[in-house]
Amino acid sequence: FQVARVETTPLDGQKPGTSGLRKKVKVFTQPHYLHNFVQSTFYALGADKVRGATLVVSGDGRYYSKDAIQIIIKMAAANGVRRIWVGQNGLLSTPAVSAVIRDRVGHDGSKANGGFILTASHNPGGPHEDFGIKYNMENGGPAPESVTDKIYENTKTIKEYLIAEGLPDVDISTVGVSSFTGPEGQFDVDVFDSTTDYVKLMKSIFDFESIRKLLSSPNFTFCYDALHGVAGVYAKRIFVEELGAEESSLLNCVPKEDFGGGHPDPNLTYAKELVARMGLGKTNNESEPPEFGAAADGDADRNMILGKRFFVTPSDSVAIIAANAVEAIPYFSSGLKGVARSMPTSAALDVVAKHLNLKFFEVPTGWKFFGNLMDAGMCSVCGEESFGTGSDHIREKDGIWAVLAWLSILAYKNKDNLGGGKLVTVEDIVRQHWSVYGRHYYTRYDYENVDAGGAKDLMAHLVKLQSSLGEVNEIIKGLRSDVSNVACADEFEYKDPVDGSISKHQGIRYLFEDGSRLVFRLSGTGSEGATIRVYIEQYEKDSSKTGRDSQEALAPLVEVAIKLSKMEAFTGRSAPTVIT
């Protein structure tokens, strides 16, 4: 093939958000749009890093992925990349990309230097929905802000991009290596099985035999919903083929370009089928729900954990995994190096860290902030309230890992009663946890796709209020006598303890005297308008009061949050789009 230099001009709006660049497909398919972003990434990495590199390119299989993969292959070849690794059919979950970058060894002994992940995660897919792309570094983690900032700067000045001419489209449906010759020599495209490396990693972390015993026990029932995302590929291989779950326990496990028209976001609103099967919500389902249920998002880095008629909040989930990891998961048997959560995530993990005397970190929203801590050996388990949980086995959150972690805990707690005795259930484990550590009542209200100007004004209003806490407490007193005073309020700022970098404006916090918190943020993953997230949390230490209904327990704080922020006045919304 030859290298063509194609003239281009900067295109607006290519600033990567919380997790890469996410836009409507019709934006991505504009002439030069994807090309500009990919070339800007190569420029940000630097020619010396790109030349001779081995890069992974794959994703959750959403609409436009196959075309994008062919474009990136041709641009990589023209920029002097030596090898491109593609999961079969272009499918690799986000955690699998991370694992492949870190662990896979190519047929010629090569190792990857980074990769492009093609996904818009939990956003819907299809010709009228979202596409996305992000770059992950050599450690398998998302590019840090220093790199994404450079990419964005490059998108504003780009004049040309390089693309291979005369390089045919590569068949990505068949495993095998195709070699081509360009001006600088050999260029390989290596198509490999999407699950092998990931499964090997999972087997090195968990005791598959004990999970298999649990899954095959007559008194344990299981259900997994991939919402037609890429998790289905891994679920079949791991839960059914390796661990012996029934094929019928898998819901929506065939990946689809449009996720079957659904919203591949594993929460109580969007994972409807699973929620009904688990006996939650309004359902006339007569049959007995399974003991355990879980769901993933489009790219399989998120997880929702459910017990029979029982929802586990993600904030509790990471705390419970941390509290049980050493006993239940072989990978952690020699102890945890530390734990971390994102700022809006509840403080349930903090309490565990304190009890177990573990290093603890609070980072801004987005997985990229955990990576530095893990690379420095300071953190083993981390999580976000947004259904993201993971560990230092890779540098992304990991939906299947979280399910295996929960199954490991269940297997451990039930090791003596799998013969037919009464099981320790998901609900038992959570209630037991609350009785030891107290409970963090928690909810998040999302106002999706509101007017961007109104959202900005609301945030500015909340920042301004922070300078007069006296006034804030007057307002609260006028609203509810059962809500305590605000003790302090600020905008969260993070100084990375490893590299000293500072991230500002990471969310507006109101911290109450009784430990309750209200947090307000604008989403950085949407593709239209603005999404306001309100995070509401209240701690209850008294074990006789940890069993209340969460929405009921939080109602006073919710009212304060909505009125204090003047939500309806700024957005015209009287109710949130999604409550998790």
Ligand code: VG1
């Ligand atoms: C959201 C979540 C955040 C998560 C991010 C990426 O970001 O709140 O916790 O890390 O999505 O997850 P935001 O900026 O919209 O609040 V994923 O599964 O979309 O890569």
Ligand code: CO
């Ligand atoms: Co995701």
